[in-house]
Amino acid sequence: MSASSKTQDTLIADDAFHGAAPGVLPTMSAGGQRAYFSCWDIHAYYGESYIVQGVSFDVREGEIIALLGRNGAGKTSTLRSLARVGSPALTHGEIWLDHKPLHEMKAHEAARAGIGLVPEDRRIIQGLTVEENLKLAQIAPPHGWSLERIYELFPRLGERREQEGTTLSGGEQQMLAISRALARDVKLLLLDEPYEGLAPVIVQEIEKTLEQIKSLGMTTIIVEQNAIAALHLADRAIILDMGQVVFDGTAQDVLDNADLRQQYLAI
Ligand SMILES: Nc1ncnc2c1ncn2[C@@H]1O[C@H](COP(=O)(O)OP(=O)(O)OP(=O)(O)O)[C@@H](O)[C@H]1O
Ligand SMILES: [Mg+2]
Numbered sequence: 001m002s003a004s005s006k007t008q009d010t011l012i013a014d015d016a017f018h019g020a021a022p023g024v025l026p027t028m029s030a031g032g033q034r035a036y037f038s039c040w041d042i043h044a045y046y047g048e049s050y051i052v053q054g055v056s057f058d059v060r061e062g063e064i065i066a067l068l069g070r071n072g073a074g075k076t077s078t079l080r081s082l083a084r085v086g087s088p089a090l091t092h093g094e095i096w097l098d099h100k101p102l103h104e105m106k107a108h109e110a111a112r113a114g115i116g117l118v119p120e121d122r123r124i125i126q127g128l129t130v131e132e133n134l135k136l137a138q139i140a141p142p143h144g145w146s147l148e149r150i151y152e153l154f155p156r157l158g159e160r161r162e163q164e165g166t167t168l169s170g171g172e173q174q175m176l177a178i179s180r181a182l183a184r185d186v187k188l189l190l191l192d193e194p195y196e197g198l199a200p201v202i203v204q205e206i207e208k209t210l211e212q213i214k215s216l217g218m219t220t221i222i223v224e225q226n227a228i229a230a231l232h233l234a235d236r237a238i239i240l241d242m243g244q245v246v247f248d249g250t251a252q253d254v255l256d257n258a259d260l261r262q263q264y265l266a267i
Contacts, residue, residue: 036061036219037188042093042103044081051077051088053243059188059236062217066234066251068227068265074243075223076120079190082221083117084110098187112142114187120196122177124165131161133176134183142185150179153212171202175209182213189213189220195229207233227265231255239264 035058044052051074059065067075077088082095084107095102100113111117125133134147151158154175160168165176174194181189194210195203203226210233214220224230231237231251239247239254241264247254254260261267 035059036063037097038095039082040094040096042078042081042090042095044077044088044090046077046088049088051243052081052090055081055093055240055243055245057238057245057248059219059221061219063219063236064214064234065221066227066230066237066254067221067223067240068230068237068254069240070264070266073240073264075240076192077243078240079117079192079221079223083107083115083190085117111184112140114185115190116181116184116186116188117190118177118181118192118194120192122173124168124173124176126164126166128165129162130157130165130168130176133165134179137180137183143183144185145179145182147183150182153182153209154179169202170198171205174198174202174206178206178209178213182218187219189218191220191222191224193223193225195224195226203229227261227267228255 038056038058040056042052042055043050053074055074055078057065067078069075081088081090082102084090084095084102084105086107090103093103097110097114102110102113102115105113125136128136131147134150138144145153151161156172157175157179160172165173168176178189178191178194191210194206198206207229210220210222214233222230222234231254234251237247237249237251237254238245239260246264247260254265
């Protein structure tokens with residue numbers, strides 16, 4: 001069975017879809033193709049704990065999505081499920097990126113297929129310089145940005161290329177973590193709280209860089225406690241609550257809807 005006919009069958013058969021408000025089902029283009037990225041009715045568990053409870057959404061190429069929700073809503077778990085990290089375990093659902101079935105892959109295969117997860121703790125590798133951290137990301141093809149291009153986007157990293165990565169400031173470590181993803185051939189960038197723990201002036205700096213990455217057409221999902229900042233950057237917003245999608249609309253809709261923000265984001 002071809003990938004596209006399997007997708008069709010799933011769409012037709014999936015009357016059991018639940019967990020999302022009306023109007024949040026992934027859409028198909030006129031040609032019957034899925035969006036650039038889509039996840040469909042994904043469910044994931046940490047052991048017995050049922051956390052991701054039927055999440056579905058799609059992302060168009062070049063779009064920036066703000067994935068929002070209260071503490072414990074399941075944002076990190078959703079990103080980890082999409083990146084196919086072993087925990088939480090994905091037990092049901094489909095994940096497609098540029099026609100590739102990520103739900104059938106392990107994390108390293110999903111990474112090769114173009115998922116670039118930048119986790120909250122940034123995972124800079126100890127004992128390696130900035131440049132070695134970047135070169136390690138390029139150890140296997142497919143390659144993304146050249147080091148020269150990365151240093152153009154982040155001149156501070158270029159100046160510190162010989163410095164050990166873990167001795168960088170928090171903001172610089174975040175730049176390095178994003179750069180490591182760009183050094184691979186990333187098709188979908190997943191950012192988990194990129195502003196976490198950073199001073200406002202550094203947040204502004206990272207924001208500017210993300211604007212630049214956006215203008216280059218990088219498809220991105222950003223999870224942020226600083227929802228307003230994320231909404232200003234994003235085209236669309238998806239709100240999670242208790243592991244389910246409760247809103248999928250434009251970022252402007254969320255900025256304009258104080259009740260919605262109060263109910264699900266407490267802001
Ligand atoms: N490794 C784990 N084992 C068991 N339960 C976990 C694990 N990690 C997270 N959880 C639980 O899963 C739920 C969702 O957590 P998750 O980290 O995905 O939320 P989040 O929306 O990212 O929250 P935050 O805004 O605090 O980062 C929470 O109830 C959390 O306690
Ligand atoms: Mg989280």
